[in-house]
Every structure is written in C-alpha cells, then in structure tokens.
Amino acid sequence: MTPNLVYVVVVGVLVGAGVSLLLERTLTRIIIGVVLIGNGVNVLILMGGAFGTPPIVGGGPDEDMSDPLPQAMILTAIVITLGITAFLLAMAYRSWQLLGHDEVQDDDEDTRIIGLAERDEGPHAKESGDDDLPAPVYTCEPQERR
C-alpha cells in the first residue's frame, strides 16, 4: 500500500486549521492549534515510511512489512506534544488566575520605547527634560544628591 491522497488532505487540513488557531491571541486557542499541527505533522511523518503489515519478524514476508521507524518517531513526538500541552494548559490557567484572561499581552517595554521614540524622548532625543525621567547626565563630576 502506498500513501494516498486522503492522508495528504488530512495533513493539510490539520496543519492549516492549527496555523489559523495559532494566530489567535488567546492561549487556549493556541493550545488547540499546537495539538492540531502536532497531529498533522505526525501523519506527515507516517507517510514517510512504507505502509504494510505489522513489522514483527515472522509475521509475514519482509517485503510486505510497514516501516517501524516513522512509528517510533511519532511515538516520541506524541509524548513531547503531550508534555508541552500540559505545560501550556498550566500556563493558561495561571494567566487566568493572575489576569482573569489568557490573552497574550504585548511587551510593555517595547510599547514604552516605541512611545518614547514617537514623542522623540528616547535615549537619543535632543535635550527635552520636562519628563519625569531624568535626562541622562554624561558627567563624572560630583554633584549634589537630590
């Protein structure tokens, strides 16, 4: 038996659905996306080996056997996906505990620096000064402590 179109379509649908879920901002959707992609890739790996009878010596002629190696690899991948899913779920729960939602937030520092740059108050702005942040003083002279 050779891989047929059904498998290819299954891989495509699983990975496609997974990717669109991965683009969401809620962690629970991302988790479902990760699981879908993981399963899609597992089917992809399965298609890489020969299909056939169970790979047990003595169970039949060697030429009809399926390739056991992709199956072993998929087992490893499934275990890894399982562990990571558990970890992600714990993270989503913790995020819900702390924030009441599990949306992935923007990075505050990034936003702050973009804001500074837009207002031209970044580390390389010309003397501004009326901000609550003290302007950098490039001096090694002793000064009065405020």
Added chain:
Amino acid sequence: MTWLVPLPVVIPLLGAALTLVMARRPAAQRTVSLTALTATLAVASMLLWLTVADGPQVVAVGGWPPPLGIVLIADKLAALMLVVSTAVTLCVLVYSIGQGAADGDEETPLSVYHPTYLALTAGVTNAFLSGDLFNLYVGFEVLLVASYVLLTLGSTENRIRAGTTYVVVSLLSSVIFLSALGLVYAATGTLNMAQLAGRFDALPDNLRLLLQGMLLLAFGIKAAVFPLGAWLPDSYPTAPAPVTAVFAGLLTKVGVYAVIRTETLLFPDGRIGDVLLVVSLLTMVVGILGAVAQSDLKRLLSFTLISHIGYMLFGVALATEAGLSGAIFYIAHHITIQTTLFLAAGLVERRGGSTALDRLGGLGRLAPVLAILFFIPALNLAGIPPFSGFLGKLGLLQAGVDASGPLAWAVVAGGVVTSLLTLYAIGRVWNLAFWRTPHPDMPVADSAGNRSGVGTPDTEGSAVLLPRMMLAPTVALVAFGIALTVVAGPLFELTAEAAGDLIERTPYIEAVFPGGAP
C-alpha cells in the same frame, strides 16, 4: 575510551533524577548539581583531549550498529562546544546558588530549579553530541522544555507573559524541524547524519533546497537570526538573572551549532551562501540598532546577543575553512562573554535595584569591583584589542576579505559598523550606570556590604548587595574570557582543524562508518 561519549548526557540526567527525588533537601540538591556538572566538565575536557589526539569518538547507543541505532559522536567541534558550555553552566550554577543563599530562600526554595537546570544541560550536551537528526530534535526538545520551566519560574505575571511568547515561538520552530525530519526520512530513508551526507548528494537539487530551507528555518528561529529573532529580547530579560545568563550563553549557540553541522555535513555545496550572507548582515545591523535604542540593560544585552549571532552566521555563510574556524572561535568567545555580561547585569540589578539605565548611576564609585567585572567583558564584546572578541572578529573579517565577493565585502563593512555600534551601546551603559552621579533611589551599602537606607520593595531586608558567592563565579567567567584571549593562538589552531574536518566531511563519516556509508 569511547565509553566517555555518552557521559555528558547521562550524568546531568542522572543528577536531574536525583535532585528531583531530593526535592525536600535543598542542601543535598546543591551538592548533587555541583558534583554532576563538575563531573560533566571533567568528562568534556577529557573528550576534547581525546578528539584532538585520536580523532572523532563514536559510540553506538545500546550496541545497535549504525544506521540501525542512534550514534553519539564527539568530534573537535562538538567537544570544544561541550567544554565551553559546561564550564559556563557550572559557573552560572554556583552564581544561582549564591543568589539563593543571599536572598534567604533557604526555607522556601524552588525545588524544581536544580532538576530543570540539569535537564537543560543534558539537552544541550545531547544536541552537541548527537549524530542523528532525530536525536538532535530530542536534544532540542529536552533543552527547550527545561527552558520553558526555567523562564516561567515562580510564574509571576511578567514571566507568564514573556513565557507565552517564548513557548509558542519555540513550538513553531520545533514543529518545522519535525516536519523537516519527516520529509528528510521520506526522501532518503535515514536520519543518521553520516549516512545522510552521502544520500543527499543523490537527491534532486530542488528537493535538497527545500529540505535545507526547512532545517535552516527551524534552526534560525532557535538561533534568533533576523528576521526570526524578535522573540528573544521580549522573553529573556524577564527571567531570573542566572537563567537569562545561561540562556543567552547556550540556547542560541545550540541553534548556530546545528546550522554549522547541517550546512557543512549535509549541504556542502554552498548554494544558499549568498542568502546566508545577507541574513547575517541584517542580523548584525538590525540587532545592534535595536540595542542602541534600549533603555534597559538586560534588553540591551539581549539585542547585542542577537546582533553578534550575525558574526557566527557570517563565518558559516562563507563556507571556507577560515570562515568556519572564525565562527567556531567566535561561538566559544561569545558563549563566555555574553553569559558574563548577563551575570554582571544581575549584580547590577542587585546593587542598583534596577536594570533601567535611567535609574542607575554612580556604580563605578559605589561598587568598583562590579564596575571592573562589567567593563572587561563589555570591552571584550565590543572587540577592543587584545581581547578574544577582537581576535574572533579579526579572524572572521579576514576570512570575509579573502572570500572577496562584493557581498562578502558588504558584510565585512557591516561587521565593522556593528562592532563600533556595540562599543557605542556599551559605552552608553558605562556612562549612565557606572560613571554619572548616583541616582537618589539607589540602595546604599554599609561598610559590611549589607543593604541600608532606601531599597526597592521586592528586595528589601538584610540582603547582602554583592554576595561573594555571586561575585566569585562572575570573576571566574571574566578570567575564563581573558584566558580565551591568552590561549587564542592554540585555540585558533584547534578551530582551524575542526573547520578543516567539517569541510572535508570524511573524518566524521568514516568515524561512524569505518567501511564507508551503506
């Protein structure tokens, strides 16, 4: 002596298991972790000596002959990476133990820290030693899963936010890697790297290019190459200082190591050398421009980390012996220096109560030892002679000039500019944090080095500002960085030999298959 080869993976894993069992006995945990990492370092050093004396050391795991079983192989490149990375992990472990002791968390220690840290080490060493693409994937996963836990230690709000980005991006790269593995197996029927080297040559060009692209994409995300590295400065700085330090030193370099291994062994034709040159130029320049814009020390260092990945990629892209040799030297240098700088940043955070540059000042007078500990690796990073950063960059730029294409010249120019901008960024840190007048909010130390006066609320108490057990490993790493400069001559000889072996390919393949690949 090949029985030594699996030990760098086995010892930390055993240590992880032991420390997990001893979750309630922090003192025993510390002893086990220190012993395990010291033993790993000893084994790694012996492996380096063996590979230099006798060539690559191979072990077939479980006695299954390759290509049926998995092989672990230590050649000069892998052994050198092992020695440098284990030395750095050991220093960071001592630092984190010192931090734990100083913060007085004797009663409520995070019992998962030691097992996870050792598992991370095992993942890194497994990735370096692996002679099989799937085992490389497993090594990556082990170190990544450990890094997820370490990055979200304590699961505070900030770390959960940063951790989410990190975990999702890493997952994406793992999935790409895994599907690349599936396709490689489907195309060639093997995942043993030595065997793949021969079988890839027989594949159609376009198929080979697709597989190469997918592997590079997966490793590129892990190595934080432009434009795939935007996750790094968002996630690294929120972790505890020792965790950030070990991540910065090791994780991206494992990605670069994987790029070097696959590019030289599996895809030696250099068809996408030009693409890599452009990517390395952009990584350098965009990364360092990001660093210049930052106003937080840890984020600034994260951006310099990305930027300097570009240098290593430059050496790989040239695909000449001099280029690869320079890249390997630069990895060894950069693992040490970047980790040292993050450890120093952790000390700055303790001493100054913050890593925001506008809240620091006067550390040069308040903590002269810390100033020196920051200054030396900072100059080293910027590539000031006579430090190893200068020698590494010199080697790479020379290799670029020898390659002499217009693109290589452009990257050489970019490398020089990046080096100057690094000096500028580091100089700004020096001016703001160390040279100017102390900021009024800065904690003040009494004569015994204990905190007195105002302090930040989260580190309040009688905490020692600069505990000896945190200073000592930082000093050791600074010394290690200087030692790299002192032994640069022999080290360059070693990296040149390693690069020669990589380009020749036969030493690696013949070590796995003495009679030729089946």
